Amino acid sequence: MSARHLVWFRGDLRVTDNKALSSACQDSDSQVIGVFIATPDQWASHGVSPRQITFMHQNLIELQRALAERGIPLVCHTVSTFADSAKWLLEYAKQQQVKALFFNQQYELNERQRDQWVTQHAQSLNVFSYDDAVLISPGVVQTQKGEMYQVYTPFRRAFLSQLMMTDYRSLPAPKPRSEPIIIDNSQPLFPHTPVEIAPQFIAGEQAALAKLRLFCRERVQDYQRDRDIPSIDGTSQLSPYLAIGTLSPRQCVNRLLAENPHIFDSPDSGGFSWLNELVWREFYSHLLVAFPRLCRHQPFIEWTQHIQWNPDEDAFTAWKTGQTGYPIVDAAMRQLNQTGWMHNRLRMIVASFLVKDLLIDWRKGEHYFISQLIDGTLAANNGGWQWSASTGVDASPWFRIFNPTTQGKKFDPQGTFIHKWLPELRNVPEQFIHEPHTWAESNQVTLNYPTPIVDHKQARLNTLEAFEAGKRGSMTIR
Numbered sequence: 001m002s003a004r005h006l007v008w009f010r011g012d013l014r015v016t017d018n019k020a021l022s023s024a025c026q027d028s029d030s031q032v033i034g035v036f037i038a039t040p041d042q043w044a045s046h047g048v049s050p051r052q053i054t055f056m057h058q059n060l061i062e063l064q065r066a067l068a069e070r071g072i073p074l075v076c077h078t079v080s081t082f083a084d085s086a087k088w089l090l091e092y093a094k095q096q097q098v099k100a101l102f103f104n105q106q107y108e109l110n111e112r113q114r115d116q117w118v119t120q121h122a123q124s125l126n127v128f129s130y131d132d133a134v135l136i137s138p139g140v141v142q143t144q145k146g147e148m149y150q151v152y153t154p155f156r157r158a159f160l161s162q163l164m165m166t167d168y169r170s171l172p173a174p175k176p177r178s179e180p181i182i183i184d185n186s187q188p189l190f191p192h193t194p195v196e197i198a199p200q201f202i203a204g205e206q207a208a209l210a211k212l213r214l215f216c217r218e219r220v221q222d223y224q225r226d227r228d229i230p231s232i233d234g235t236s237q238l239s240p241y242l243a244i245g246t247l248s249p250r251q252c253v254n255r256l257l258a259e260n261p262h263i264f265d266s267p268d269s270g271g272f273s274w275l276n277e278l279v280w281r282e283f284y285s286h287l288l289v290a291f292p293r294l295c296r297h298q299p300f301i302e303w304t305q306h307i308q309w310n311p312d313e314d315a316f317t318a319w320k321t322g323q324t325g326y327p328i329v330d331a332a333m334r335q336l337n338q339t340g341w342m343h344n345r346l347r348m349i350v351a352s353f354l355v356k357d358l359l360i361d362w363r364k365g366e367h368y369f370i371s372q373l374i375d376g377t378l379a380a381n382n383g384g385w386q387w388s389a390s391t392g393v394d395a396s397p398w399f400r401i402f403n404p405t406t407q408g409k410k411f412d413p414q415g416t417f418i419h420k421w422l423p424e425l426r427n428v429p430e431q432f433i434h435e436p437h438t439w440a441e442s443n444q445v446t447l448n449y450p451t452p453i454v455d456h457k458q459a460r461l462n463t464l465e466a467f468e469a470g471k472r473g474s475m476t477i478r
Contacts, residue, residue: 004031006093008103009074010111012132012245013059014205015066017170019130020102025072025174032177033096034067034074036060037089038190041080042110047367050195051340051374052243058203059246060189066205071178076189082114089118093125101125104132104245107288108378109295134282135168135249138289148290149283152394156279160264168250198339201240201374208241212252216259216271223270230332230343231416236274237341239375242281249278277344284383287393294382297363299391304398307470309361318453319354320368322421325452327434328408329353331421338421340374345411351388352402357459359466362389390467398467401460408434424448 005024012018024032043053064074077092079085093101101122106112119127131137141159142148149155197203202211215236219226226234241247256263256271263271288294299305317323322330322337332346342350347369354365366385370376386392390400412418415433419426424447425436432439440447 002029002031003027003099004033004097006096006098006101007032007034007072008089008101009034009036009063010103010245011106011243012104012248013056013063014208014246014248015063015070015173016205016209017172017248017251018104019132019171020104020128022171022174023128023130024100024102025177028177032072032174033098034063034072035089035092036063036074036076036189037085038076038078038192039081039085040078040191042082042085046110046378047370049340049371049373049376050193051197051372052240052376053192054194055197055201055203055240055374056244057189057192057194058197059205059244061185062204062206062246064183064185064189066173068181068183070174070176071181072174073181078190082110083117086114086118086121090121090125099126101127102130103128104130106133107138107285109288109292112289132248133245134285135253135278136162136166136282138286141286148286150393152280152283155283155286156276159279159282164264168253170248170250170254197374198341200237201341203246205241205246208238208247209251209255211241212236212238212247212255213259216255220256220260220274221270224268224273225270227273228345228411230335230346231412231414231420235344239380240341243375243377249281252278280383281380284379287383288379291393294386294392295378299362299389300386300393301391301395303471303473304389304391304467305470306473307466309466310359312358312360315358315453316354316360316364318450319350319358319360319365323450324353324454325437325450326353326404326408327415327418327422327425327436328412329404331412331418334421336369336372340372342373347384348388349402349404349407349411351385352396353404355389356401356463357404357454357456359459359463362386362391399464401463403456405434405456422449 007021007024012020015021060076067074077088079088105115115129136159141155141162149158215238219234223234226232238247238252242249253275256275260271263269263275266272291300294300320333322333324330329350332342332350336342351365354360355362362385366381369381383392387395390396390398408418414430418433425433428436428439436447436449437451
């Protein structure tokens, strides 16, 4: 009887360039079974957005079809938590007389603890795990002292140097192992309440690869110039696919180099600028492994624990719903609420506004983002919020505070983006779009739009004092 191999799919919903799947299929005589275990209660505790769950399900359907074409069944099961999933998996492997289990690593703390438990309790089951969601394994890129970098720029230099010595070629999809399997998609693969997904995010790895090819061939050259302008389709919008593993970072780098072979020698190019974003993604993933407290809602800079945050729920609600009276902030939040995606420059602007203007705890913003984002991941979301809040590794200096009006004028000068998402300002001339009430007052017009909920100049002074007091409080306690 041939050996039976089990592939445990999690954040890697693709057949191409999947290390665990490829390894499980190396023995052409083995029987290969795929399994996906939904954990709705665990997802709820992690705040995973309904959009991401819906997108995950859509991509899981495409994965099941792709596997079925290759004669590999995909079994989907639902339990409550990660702990339950680990127990069910080992019991299922025993029932199916599986000889070897294959999976790709996840780097968040709860996920790592789950995988450690499975490995420790596998008994006679051989377990093989792989670093698949990153270009370089966490812990490989270190300082001369053997420690994780805490500043991005030297990390990037060391990372790119290491990448030159790393085999980051993409693996082909496994060949068919038997006749195609007939599947029945009349019932959902796991129970969930489907929500509408923005039309630019078509499910499936073929859609993801097509989007990647188009971006690298036609738009990446202008990425450095266009990436900060939210009214322009200047970013890749591949993050939802990377978040659930419909696309791998190796595929991104290889396609980028295929279309732009000289980017390593062109640090001012759009291609290198986009590669830089992929390295930021790696940086934040590596940090989760080096500093597990980042997974426990703790700031990296310890003294920032002593900052006295503003508990004003009305202000927080105004921020969430796009009713702050600052057009660029409100347009960005409405984009998030309606599509589950937000332009990267806008993520920094709204995060800075929540923390540095409203003085609201960054963790509340972090949680709200995850609850809405189709591309939410703990590593990138936590890293971005702690950067904006000046509480994290290599963060923006705490005394650096964005002026939301100035940011709007700089990155949406004609108000093109604002007009799209704030229809109540459609009659405001573009030269006044960032300060609409100035125009309304001088023209005796009543706007159906809130006045600014906070004065930026005064808010800036309040924030500086709060951070200074937090730092003093930390020193006093010690």
